[in-house]
Amino acid sequence: MEENNIIVELRDIKKKYFYPQGELEVLKGINLKVQKGDKIAVVGPSGVGKTTLLNIIGTLDYPTSGEIYFFGKKLDYNNEEILLKLRREHIGFIFQLHYLIPEFTVIENIILPGLISQWKKENCLKRAYELLEKLSLSGKENHKPFRLSGGERQKVAIARALFLNPTLLLADEPTGNLDQESAKEVVEIFLKINEEFGVTIIMVTHNWELAKKMDKIFLLKKGFLVKLENT
Ligand SMILES: Nc1ncnc2c1ncn2[C@@H]1O[C@H](COP(=O)(O)OP(=O)(O)OP(=O)(O)O)[C@@H](O)[C@H]1O
Numbered sequence: 001m002e003e004n005n006i007i008v009e010l011r012d013i014k015k016k017y018f019y020p021q022g023e024l025e026v027l028k029g030i031n032l033k034v035q036k037g038d039k040i041a042v043v044g045p046s047g048v049g050k051t052t053l054l055n056i057i058g059t060l061d062y063p064t065s066g067e068i069y070f071f072g073k074k075l076d077y078n079n080e081e082i083l084l085k086l087r088r089e090h091i092g093f094i095f096q097l098h099y100l101i102p103e104f105t106v107i108e109n110i111i112l113p114g115l116i117s118q119w120k121k122e123n124c125l126k127r128a129y130e131l132l133e134k135l136s137l138s139g140k141e142n143h144k145p146f147r148l149s150g151g152e153r154q155k156v157a158i159a160r161a162l163f164l165n166p167t168l169l170l171a172d173e174p175t176g177n178l179d180q181e182s183a184k185e186v187v188e189i190f191l192k193i194n195e196e197f198g199v200t201i202i203m204v205t206h207n208w209e210l211a212k213k214m215d216k217i218f219l220l221k222k223g224f225l226v227k228l229e230n231t
């Protein structure tokens with residue numbers, strides 16, 4: 001493995017949640033090296049800690065112990081500026097529940113990351129139309145999310161996650177609520193953006209068929225990641 005191609009590395013990541021009645025150690029020592037261009041699936045039963053792990057990789061949550069390195073540099077959770085820059089410039093997130101803003105149209109949802117990054121409106125729109133076309137959403141730009149199918153909503157969430165050209169796309173169960181056909185389409189889109197733009201993908205899924213389309217599959221089991229042979 002070429003060390004300088006590593007985007008993110010987790011070293012002995014542990015995560016405990018604390019409750020009044022006790023504590024739960026969800027992650028017990030996760031080690032993972034993610035290389036540029038990797039397509040990774042994380043599988044495992046409900047409640048095992050997949051979302052927790054993805055949130056930690058995406059810097060939306062922090063581990064109880066262990067270290068994360070981005071591009072070889074240890075992440076400093078006290079440096080809010082670096083965290084923001086990292087999230088903005090390198091990480092795209094597709095959440096388990098898609099979190100589109102219901103009052104916003106498709107196009108308004110998609111350009112949100114651009115507006116937050118203070119892009120000019122015309123550049124935002126240019127990028128949004130590119131993505132609409134790539135994701136076969138053309139013609140839907142002025143629809144509100146309630147007028148879209150589940151698959152289309154998921155594609156809008158993908159477009160939004162891709163808006164700023166992330167290095168790393170984190171997708172939490174992106175096909176969870178979709179029928180087999182739409183689920184396949186979403187994964188085809190992932191394969192395409194991986195191929196075309198070299199976007200590195202980590203996808204959490206329950207769907208074994210879809211997991212097999214990634215090039216590495218990890219099972220999260222009893223707090224540890226186990227690499228499965230991709231058959
Ligand atoms: N913020 C939190 N505070 C306390 N406990 C939490 C929190 N988030 C998750 N948990 C607990 O940690 C465990 C792992 O949750 P997580 O959401 O990571 O699982 P998951 O593998 O993503 O499950 P699913 O497949 O159902 O989405 C669960 O027992 C959950 O109740």
Ligand SMILES: [Mg+2]
Pocket residue numbers: 050051052096172
């Ligand atoms: Mg989850």
